[in-house]
Amino acid sequence: MIKLITFTTSGHAYLNFMGNEFGHPNRVEFPMSSNNYSFMFANRQWELLMDKGIHSNLFNFDMDMMSLDENERILSRSSPSVHHCNDSTMVISYTRGSFLFVFNFHPETSCESYRVGVEEAGDYQIILNTDDTRYGGHGELESHKHLWRTNKKRADGYQNSLEVALPRRSAQVYKLMRILRI
Template sequence: MVKNDQKSKDMMRIEESHNILSSEPPNVHHISDSNMIISYKRGQLLFVFNFHPTTCYKTYTIGVEEAGEYQLILDTDEASYGGHGLLREDQYLQRTNTKRADGFRNSLEVVLPRRSAQVYKLTRILTT
């Protein structure tokens, strides 16, 4: 219970600092029923959910329009939340590549632990 309470507090901090609920509606741009993955963008934040009960994806491609660097600001798989802590610190900053995905010009290749959610913030825009 304490760990879920901490997740809720951290999500509320993200809401307070980014005004997620008052920003434009979410732009759902990736849904995979077979992989059990959903991702959407809301404001400067990218939300990625892996609902699969058993599969961890070591490199999963998510399309994004904006080329740049995306900083992981919430990972529900962290040990502090009761997760497995599969992501290493050097995986917290992701840089886009020019591989097209989901109808977008750029993409991120992220690690998606099973039954987890991640929130990335676009921290640096790169010109191509």
Template sequence: MGNEFGHPERVEFPMPSNNFSFSLANRRWDLLANEGLHRNLFTFDKDLMKLDENERILARALPSIHHVNDNSMVIAYMRGPLLFIFNFHPTDSYEGYRIGVEEAGEYQLVLNTDEIKYGGQGLMKDDQYSRTTISQRSDGLRNCLEVPLASRTAQVYKLSRILRI
């Protein structure tokens, strides 16, 4: 995903048979000129890289996968203070899907692939971007979040405030 931006329009690199010409190895940066799929993917790619830059995701310990549901096609894992949730179901969206978390508190949605700017449907409303845990065991953890999950989307939540009970 995103590889097409720097990929040559035609794979013919400079060599003796084309007199060492670069004319057929042009990069496809023109794909970003039009609104649509490629611009949306580029925006998502930039925001994902910014999230890693700010949160140092890849430098953290390995992810702790704690939710895998074959029927709903949802996977969730923690990496530091970040909760990653993926809904791979091609058609089913969920209103109040429960995901376990150890730390009670408020979780702020920091990345949502369903946003319009990424080419999504924009089903989540602004008031749904902050979630407070429920004191109920789920996925073997002490607390859980109820989150809306549109089909074929991913969300990243960050623990923004710890609640002591």
């Protein structure tokens, strides 16, 4: 979740450190005088990805997050507009172009129907979900089956809103798939 919020709220670039893409357990150290110019720690431990555990889950998420930008050009869109930040529910929501980002940082509380405001009325589809089992999540949302339609209830200063499910400690990226003109 921290990677996603850092990635999508940044300007036009994202810096990832060597080994960070799959939670490298040891240091990655380049040869220098302090280690007698050893190459011992100057490599990634790719074998960690063979076990279907946390390292492969983080790697899958990192790949899909980078693909999101490659396919949708998230970083080249307008700057993010944070419009919902609730300290008690630990939910943050913002838009960037036609994309809605919703983060539930609460460690225990999931929400079946949480209202966030959106500027554009229409149908929204989840295109990235950190709760997916592929990323080590609980799989409470089946992303490919859900299409959310806005309603005319005001929220967060917008005329339209979405009622979304928010599993605990998860983030979802929604894409506006169809604009509704009334």
